[in-house]
Amino acid sequence: MTTAKDLFIIAMDPKHSVGQGDLSLALAGAELIDLIGAEAVAVDGDRVVPGGAPALDDRLLDEAAKNLARETPHERIEDWLWRRGRDLSAAYQAALEEDGELTRARSGRLSFGSERVEPVDTPARRRAADRWSEQEPVLVALASVVGIDGEQSEDEPGLDDEAVTTVVAIVHDAVMELEAVRQRRSIENAAFANLWRGP
Known part of the structure; x- marks a missing residue:
């Protein structure tokens, strides 16, 4: 399992x-972090610099690596997040269902998007839960960006890379930008509704 898949599983908890849209941006960031770890990319300032082509044992991560912009000047991280993140949470849901990691929910208590699904008790789900309970810094940081608070204490190590x-x-900034867009649309829609109703 990848950081993105672990993050998706954590985000499905009914407590959250x-x-x-927020999750899709964070998933794209998680993919990029895993690609950095695999030395498939490097970061130069705010740009994604493609590296070698290591064997990746995850099809979504492999797809992400193949979609890297290789021309110079290299793509900005923010642009990568918006481009790669488009509908990415739906892609992860479909992949996890196909892999037997998710099943259609039998109870009505867990809703994720338009589909009701729940994680299956598999080694991958347990691994995600273990990373979360151990408060693995990368997973906690990405979860925090989308509003999922971990229990990390101040004396625990943070990100060291x-x-x-x-x-x-940059994922955090992109999620904040998306929220600003939502708020602006909400205000515009409310103003239009008031104008339509008239005095």
Whole structure:
């Protein structure tokens, strides 16, 4: 399992309410962090610099690596997040269902997007839960960006890699930008509704 898949599983917990747009951006960031770890990419300032082509044992991560912009000047991290993140949470849901990691919910208590699904008790789900209970810094940081609070204490280690820290910060900014867009649309829609109703 990848950081993105672990994050998706954590986000499905019924205690959390995560928007699919926010999650898609965070999943793209998680992919980028895993690609950094696999030395498939490097970060130069705020740009994604493709590296070698290591064998990746995850089809979504492999797809992400193949979709890297290889021309110079290299793609900005923010642009990668928006481009790769488009409908990415739906892609992860479909992949996890196909792999038998998710099943259609029998109870009505867990809703994720328009589909009701729940994680199956598999080694992958347990691994995600273990990473979460151990408060693995990258997973906690990405979850925090989408509003899922971990229980990390102040004396626990944070992110110790500059490239990873940069990616998480840019994911945070992108999620904030998406929220600003939502609020602006909500205000515009309310104003239009008031205008339509008239005095």
